[in-house]
Amino acid sequence: MKRFILRITRLIAGLSLFAFGIACTITANIGYAPWDVFHSGAANILGIRIGTASIAVSFTIVLICILLKEKLGLGTVLNMVLVGLILDFILFLNIIPAFEIMALQVLLLFAGLFIIAGASCLYLSSAFGGGPRDSLMVAVTRKTKLPIGVCRTVIELMALGMGWLLGGMVGVGTVLSAFGMGACIQIIFRLFKFKSTEVVHETAAQTFKVLLGMIRAQKMPR
Numbered sequence: 778m779k780r781f782i783l784r785i786t787r788l789i790a791g792l793s794l795f796a797f798g799i800a801c802t803i804t805a806n807i808g809y810a811p812w813d814v815f816h817s818g819a820a821n822i823l824g825i826r827i828g829t830a831s832i833a834v835s836f837t838i839v840l841i842c843i844l845l846k847e848k849l850g851l852g853t854v855l856n857m858v859l860v861g862l863i864l865d866f867i868l869f870l871n872i873i874p875a876f877e878i879m880a881l882q883v884l885l886l887f888a889g890l891f892i893i894a895g896a897s898c899l900y901l902s903s904a905f906g907g908g909p910r911d912s913l914m915v916a917v918t919r920k921t922k923l924p925i926g927v928c929r930t931v932i933e934l935m936a937l938g939m940g941w942l943l944g945g946m947v948g949v950g951t952v953l954s955a956f957g958m959g960a961c962i963q964i965i966f967r968l969f970k971f972k973s974t975e976v977v978h979e980t981a982a983q984t985f986k987v988l989l990g991m992i993r994a995q996k997m998p999r
Contacts (some may be wrong), residue, residue: 778990784903785786788852789859791900796828796863798896803827803888804873805882808948811937812910818943828865831860838909847916848908848980857909886950888959894965900970906978 802810809817812826812834814995820830820833837859842849859896876882901907907915910932918928966973979987 778995781987781991784905787854788900788903788905791896791898791903792856792859793863793892794896794899795856796860796869798889798892798894799860799864800867800873801892802886802950802954803868803889804875805886805889805950806875807879807882807886808950809940809946809954810958811933811940811951814940814945814947814951815825815936815943816940816945818940819946821942821944826865826868828861828863828868830861831864832861835861835909838913842909842912842916845913845916845920847912847919850905850978850980851984852900852903852905852978853907853909853912854981855905856900856907860908861920868874876918881928882950883953886953887957887961890954890961891965894961897962898965898969898971901973901976904976904978906980 799810799813803813803817808814813831816827816830816834819825819834820827823830823833825833839849839853839857842853873885876885906912914929914932917932918924921928937947937951937955965971
């Protein structure tokens with residue numbers, strides 16, 4: 778039970794930090810990351826907050842993953858909901874300082890990217906499954922048999938293109954995010970000696986069985 782609670786805590790903390798990192802890259806105001814370009818474009822069209830748009834997009838992606846028969850975990854579902862809600866809350870509070878000097882904006886952007894990388898390490902280590910976009914990348918890779926890097930690039934370029942057509946914010950930060958995210962993840966993962974490929978993720982069904990087993994164990998007479 779304690780181990781499960783620790784994993785859940787790690788998952789929620791990681792997703793919260795992930796949202797905070799995204800908020801930093803958005804507040805930098807020099808161009809959003811590819812997926813956030815799409816989210817901001819959709820938010821502008823629908824008249825909703827960017828976090829809410831992220832939830833709507835994530836829900837659509839999860840449905841696509843289900844159609845592609847990709848197994849999803851509890852982390853996938855919580856990622857879909859919590860990141861968007863927490864992102865909207867952070868942006869509403871306006872607690873991240875906005876800068877007008879380019880050097881400071883770039884610094885804030887990279888601070889956000891490093892926070893996202895650290896958050897990814899934290900929530901992936903909980904082994905409850907990756908986020909909707911990662912699950913889509915895996916599903917497309919499995920179906921097309923193309924290299925995972927190619928699939929990720931194509932998916933992100935499509936998100937960027939659709940976001941740009943919808944009026945999403947594209948700028949130098951978009952380029953920095955596209956090329957800098959991978960480097961930040963590599964640095965953080967090496968720093969914490971985290972090997973994502975060695976994590977065996979639970980599906981939602983497996984997590985449910987674990988929970989059911991713990992509940993039954995608690996009810997058994999001692």
